Amino acid sequence: MTDIPILSIIVFLPLLGAVCVSFIPGQNKPFIKLVAFLFSFITFLLSVSLFFLFNPSVGTFQFMEFVPWISSIGANYSIGIDGISLFLLMLTTFLTSIAILYSFRSIGSKVKEFMIFMLFLNTTMLGVFVSLDMLLFYLFWEAMLIPMYFLIGIWGGERRVYATMKFFLYTMFGSVLMLAAILYIYFMHQKATGISTFDLQSLLAYSTAYLPFKTRLFLFLGFAIAFAIKVPLFPFHTWLPDAYTEAPIPGNLLLAGILVKMGVYGFLRFAIPFFPEVSRDFFYPIGILAVIGIIYGALIAYVQKDMKKLIAYSSFSQVGFIMLGIFSFTDTGMTGGVLQMINHGLSISALFLLVGMLYDRTGKRGINDFGGLSGSMPVFSAFLLITILSSIGLPGLNGFVGEFLILLGVFKVNIALTAIASTGIILSAIYMLWMFQKVSYVTPADREVKKLPDLSLREILILVPIILMMFWLGLYPKPFLSRIEPSVKNLITVTAPGHFVAPVASQFLSDKKIPEKTFLKSLPGK
Amino acid sequence: MIPIKLYLVLSGVLFVIGTSGVLVRKNVLVMLMSVEIMLNAVNLAFVSFARYMMLPKGQVYVFFSITVAAAEVIVGLAIIISIFHKKESMDVDDMNVLKG
């Protein structure tokens, strides 16, 4: 589009920031904070410019850049974005800026290292969303674990080491299975065509058309487990409550706001387009797991005493909706899923920020440690309420639009599943309002809580953009939907049965024909 | 003519004797000697093959082997002496500080 490699600039600017910060003496904390924030904020502004430069009428990749990288194995530095990644990109830069701004106060020690890791993390996350080369993608995907490992492990809570180890190893376990799948596709493609490449598009066209069904099934599982762990889908969620609970609040923002979106993004960008038939067949397994997750997470959230844990389980519960939408293979469901990623990113980070603000004041975050904050901290309570309402999907706020579109999409596919999933809207109200009541209502016995100061101007400034976004997305989501939808449509076209079966397919499959969709017919609902 | 197999069996038996020596004896010096027996068994094999195939270069290799064996003994003895200085013991089972 333009000659300026704007995507590369966006991706690597934070890394440059990290390098700059590393040269500032550690004692000069205010300057470090300022530099780190400026870098993240400029990155954010640049990503906002993408929003306007983006051409909403096409669903294919834009702002593409291509530089040969490891020519001997066919890996290239190939990046670009479509409507799906555009918003995830913006969400990333947005939340990173917010997280850094928030950390000014809450991170007291080792500021320099903290900022370096945050900025590094930012680059890796952005890289994941723009990569159009499998190796490049995997590189960013795995590299992201490093800063996260440090962020949780150094600035986290009491059981941080357990949490961070579990997080790292568990997600790495999933990733390596994906690596095996990537390598296998790469190899099969090379065998069939003689071309070594990790290019997303070429591998995609190849794998959907030529690979035998059974192979595709295993490869899909390889991808799916990796992404399901990241999402996380029931029963792969064991790392989540620990990591969320122990991470520092800025880490939470990125962990809950963006990292888990990568799992969904992975499904959208890789697992589904690569193996459309298998994915369609997997609607029931994944849909059922997602629905179990919705209800299971909600029920567990209800009995949590620790606010962060409650939010963690609520987040786990809510991503079930996203997965459900994505796997409905309908334009509404998938668009809703993508929109819901943004919504969830906003609401969950606002929740964590609010909990963090309480924690900064009192050093506590149990739901029983507070009470009556509606009286002593009215502004805080108002923000908390709006955020809660957004996350329980109140119409007029962002959560509803996404949730409704998802349900609309899933309804087309299976009514029973939709109905069960919809109970999530009741359950979420139950546990969220329970938390709100415990925190904001009923006078506390504790005198100290009564005298807590309300939010400072800086804290309000952090929250207001998120709250405004919630309203915007809830009341006028059109600018977002119009950019997401073409890409989703494109995805649906690409994954339509038979889209990639080129006439030459027969020469690779002379002895093996792709079997008809017989797999998983015995599963419920079919 | 005596078949090659018999020479090889002899060589093999010698090699096994050497190996057993390393495995069962506790004295370090004896172990070193057992290794020498093993090397000599190999030398025997080399020579018999050379003779059998009428390839004299096989016998040349034995010279290399003997030279190396001599070097090994020198280094080995040096190590053993320095250990004896320290421990006053030749028993190899006394040395198991390093394990696991």
Next chain:
Amino acid sequence: MNSTLLNSVLFVVLFPVFGSLFVGIAGKWLKKPLAGIIASCSVGLSFVISVFTFFSLIKLPPDLRFFDKVFFQWVPVGHFLVNFGFYVDPLSLLMIMVVSSVSFVIHLYSIGYMKDEEHFSRYFSYLNLFVASMLLLVLADNFLLLFMGWEGVGLCSYLLIGFWFHKKSAADAGRKAFIINRIGDFGFLLGILLIYHTFKSLNYNVVFSNAPLILSHGSGIATAITLLLFMGAVGKSAQLPLYVWLPDAMEGPTPVSALIHAATMVTAGVYMVARTHVLYQLSPVSMGVVAFVGIITAFYSASIGMVQFDIKRILAYSTISQLGYMFLGVGVAAYSAGIFHLMSHAFFKALLFLCAGSIMHASAGETDLRKLSGLRKYLPVTFWTMVIGALSLSGFPGTAGFFSKDDILAHAYVTPYYGKFLWGLGIITAALTSFYIFRMIFIVFWGDKQKESHPHESPKIMTFPLIILALLAIIGGYVGLPESNLIHRFLSPVFLGTAVLSSNVELKTIMVSLVFSLGGIATAWYFYLVNPSLPESMKKKAAGLYKLLLNKYFVDEIYERIFVLPGRKLSSFFADVFDAKYIDGAVNETGKWIKTNSEQWRKIHTGYLRNYALIILIGGILLLGFLMTKIH
């Protein structure tokens, strides 16, 4: 109608929204009455606009009184498109006039009632938002936007019921309201999904015009859609079995109760059924369900109302009961009668609640019947207005309630399916209604003044609204006189092809129900003024029944046992056992297992040189042995 006016309908909703935002954000810096005045004005402006719209609408011929004004595309995704648009027709216009007028009066009243409240501006912010949501609900031109208002009123009820957040009971009641509403909304949402699935649109015009074409009469989908929608109505309008939140809702400030019970929130269900009557018409089953749920709820809660001691609680059960009537009305296809009753109920119930508020104001917040008496002399305005309200509720001839209630009962009477039964239960309920409301009136206003209490009449700002509402509670009925039935004529373009009643039947049923409701009043009079010991002896005679009624049929307890406790237990099981032991356990045990192996395997390295040599030898032997197997 000119487009400027149509555009200005947007402001019917926007004024209260702005009011709410302004009062909410700037509340800290606003002096006390000012916040209330701003809020009241914003609702008042809404009312003014609706009246203007009304007058320009009736200038048009009846067939042309329908406008669908789209403001912008709200959720466009591919073929799916939901607009942010308003639907202006006689029904919605009537509703917004009722809502904004009653709300305006309640706002005014609140300025006086809440003057000592710490969070004064917050209260008005919520109140405005409540009105805005209700207006949005009414004006929406599609189901999704309706749902936005629908959930919005649920939210505001949560906020306002729990307004005195320091009280645990208030907080609990608010939460209960919201959650039970959500249960209904769950069904409602599914209904919306099914509507879209069936009609490929959520717009009223599209859905209603296509409904008879796509769905055959009595088809399963029509029944499913309408029953799911009705589930939402059951939650929102507090019908059996989801009524339990409404009696608790009196934990909020009294004007809030007035607002919830009269103008906003609970009437939404009735409005929704009337709005979607095209669909209901297609499903006789659903119509029957609506009518039966309505009448049973009416009877059920009236029976509870008879023995309660808390005046607000009595009024709450009364509302549930009256809503039952309205559902009976729409359930027997008497939509305009249902809406008519909705309107008159709005007037007299708001009046009754505000009177109750006035009583509380006078007696230091006391609401227990056993501690209130003889207030007639001290609160003359309250007394008279409340009596008017009570009469209207009882269906005393000449009051609004009289006309509207009897309109419904008459329609029920002529319904082919179980019409006589519905009607019979209806008039029995009417008797119960007059009994419980006059029981309250007699106890509170007659007898001797309680000792050590200093009742005093409320300030003007509070009594003025009472008077307005009392007037409305009387004259409101005259728009629906049996012969000239203005309201019916006004609404008839909306409810085309619905039942028209012969005045003959109506007169007949009126006479019967009149007897019953007067009988109720008379009984109350006999019980509580003539022979006050009678209730006690009755209590003893029918102790079981009394206990059952007093404890509200133990429904709350049953729900607690069936849903809440098992849910909690299941949650605890998942959290403490399943997640910890199996999900976490699987991963942690794998880790432990590897560590154990690690400790075991390292023992291979014994430290003994000779063992090492042996291991190398064994390795070599295995290796050679394996290679040997390759020799053929």
Next chain:
Amino acid sequence: MFSYLFMPIIIVVFTGLLVLLYDVLAVNVRKEHLLFISLAGLIISTLYSAILWGLPFSFMKGMLVSDNFSIIFSVFFLLSSAFILLISYTYLNDNNLNVGEYYALVLFATAGMMFMASTFNLIVLYLGLELLTLPLAILICFKKGRDFSHEASLKFFILSVFSSAFFLFGIAFMFGAAGTINIAQVAGDFSTHAVISLPYLLISAGLLILGLGFKISSVPFHIWTPDVYHGAPTPVTAFLSAGAKVAGFAALIRIFFYLFPGIHLSLTEVFIVLSVITMTLGNIVAIAQRNIKRMLAYSSIAHSGYVLMVLTVFTPASISSAIFYLMVYVIANLGAFGIVLALRQKDREYIDIMHFSGLAWKRPLLAGFMAIFMLSLAGVPPTAGFMGKFYLFSVTVKNGFTGLVIAGLINSVLAAYYYLRIVYLMYMKEEKENVPVTLFPSLGVSLFILGIAAIYFGIFPSPIISLFKTTLFH
């Protein structure tokens, strides 16, 4: 011709002799001079090797060869020896070990490794092996007065002569099977279908694997590794893990690249089994280790397993990926040992992993490099270790062993645990004991270079990989 092409080895040997003589004869020996002389020798040799790139030459029917393969490995050995000398400099001073013999032995061993990489003749290979082993045995017990080093040295010495006897026996059988011990010639015989006795050849192959398996510490021939790595002076341990192991692989690759076409079926199975048990045992036992040197020993065993994975089939791609992996491994391993060497005060070393506690907040740069090395060993991007693993795995998949790759991948998750534990200790644990850090310029510079390399090759591996992909054998 001769002198010109084999100058690299000759330079190294002569430098060794020069250092010895200088130490003995010079009047006023300055210890730095020993280092400088040795380094100069190594670097000249390296440059010389580089000149020879692309000029394949064979001497006496392959008794000594100079081809790209040998040059790559020679440069490897030379550079790693140079780094060993750099990182051990003050360690030697502090332990009174800074004598000419040390340098000479390292140089001689280096020459031995170079021999191993540049011959087709098995007996020359044997000589190279012994030339590597004997100096190493001495180096291991170089630090007098420590029980550990004596025990380690004895174990190393006895076991390596024990296994080299097997190796030699294998040579004898090769001779018996083919009538020659020139591997290239044996391979030629395969193609001309000359009579080769398969049983002898198989016995020979098995015994050769045993002998080289000992050097590369493949399970079960790895058994000496942990004890010796633990007991040896730290620079020597680094030398063992970097040089000796790679030399073993060089020999293994050269031998089996030629032998493979003849007996590939059975060999593939053998290498699969060796690979899986080697990496699994290495990784699992490493988890229980509390001593950093032992942990790195087991880690190095596991890394051998990874490399063996790709050697199930000897294609040019396999070899290039193995070489790349070994390079990456050596970089990270040298770096790790360098940091172990830094945690030291005079002759007291701090080698318990707990000693790393809180290092990051005391010496951030040092800890940062350690973290890079650990992550590189664990194979986490963007470090070189990831690229190495990635390339290795992709070739293995290409070779058709997807199951093996999955085993390798799961193993790398296991491995991540104990590597990350070091990172965790450095960054997330409070310092318990005041652990002194001795950082001297040559160590610092080495660590810096290695650290940069460990990142650089992770992001820009392309040039070096294409270098390894050129025709390696003459």
